[in-house]
Amino acid sequence: MTGTTLVWLRNDLRIADNPALSAALKHGMARAVHIEATDGRLRRRGAASRWWLHHSLNRLAEELAQLGVALDTVEGEAQTELFKAIAAHGSDAVYWNRRYGRAEREIDAAIKARLKREGIATESFAANVLVEPFEMATGTGKPYSVYTPFWNALKKQDIAKPLPRPRHGETIRPQRVDSDYREADWGRKLGRHWQIGEAAARERLDRFLDELVLDYPGDRDIPRKAATSGLSPHLAFGEISPRQVWHAAQAMAQHAPAKASAIDKFLSELGWRDFNYNQLYHRDDIATVPMVAKYGGLKWRHADAAFEAWQRGRTGIPIIDAGMREMWETGVMHNRVRMLTASLLAKNLLIDWRKGEQWFWDTLVDADAANNPGNWQWVAGSGLDASPYFRIFNPVTQGERFDPAGDYVRRWVPEVAGLPDKLVHQPWEAPDAAALDYPAPIVDLKVSRERALEAFKAL
DNA sequence: TGTAGCTTTTG
């Protein structure tokens, strides 16, 4: 008989396909700990993520209790808190699933070294990406810098089959998650839009594959439609693993060949997540350093009033304001509108993309350390295989193309709801524009487009 | 996964 194995949970808040948890239960008695780490080198979670985390941990504690596993939740420096938990429970082994940021890897490596010195068994597992970044390299041994060859190589890899839910142990009473978290109005508002936790994630995946995926390629760009999977926050917290998504989707493609090409399109978007994790793994700090060095020379404008108008959804450009308000209200924003709002900030407004990235980090429930900065760098042109600098979205044209009847804009920007379709994306053209309770646009799209082309071309 | 300005084609 062995002692207690401690499972150190991070962004892997699930029971099924959790290799560290499964291995610990095989080993004998298990306990779990989640440490909200305050290490200075780690990026602090944003406000929307803290809300989601609180509820996700509560759901997980109930699930773990059914397996006889207690979950402790603490806040503090990672190494200190982990060794406190080891001492408190007399653990003789510590397991975790790997993470890929540089600071996280260094912290984990230091802890692993200390565990070895102290004679405590330790093991880490692959769990949170399709293929681990160090398994992916081009023919010349370098990290991929272009998505398409990365994706083609990824598809050829043997993607691990997800592990089943581990067998039940003795059910225990769930721990109350111990934190000073207090539900604020904002959290109650977000709560109207989400079911949190592993079971909800699985239901969402199944419903998407059953009912939505066939129309995904055609409808995914239409923000009015709920045509996307909606899995992003569940993936960000590891309530579902990308391997589970991958294999469920492949099984559906086998079972329903008519859906195969749509499923391939969907999975290629999941592939971007792995591509972003590859960037995170190989670079110092994806959230602050341009992946392509020459973009570091761009002279960003300091325009506080414009930035605040952007944050609050008061730019006077309906589809931009709709997106920013959708994010504030629900904790997510439709993907196409993310591209539009980011392009407006980084290009038309020439405001540093890192400011926008930080706002998204704070307000998105799906804020992800690789995807959020990776996608911002993509839009800003400084990322790997990024959008070319001269691609500057026109939010009027984009609105007319992807929200032709104006439903999306009318939902989030009631000030323009009464305008006819032709004007709803450019209310400033309305004869009685001044009478609307809606700001005039904070930038001239044509002039600011020219300015951005100049600034980027100069690099 | 773009836009704008121009030219050419089409009805």
Next chain:
DNA sequence: AAAAGCTAC
């Protein structure tokens, strides 16, 4: 006159 095609940014 509008749609479609082409090309620089």
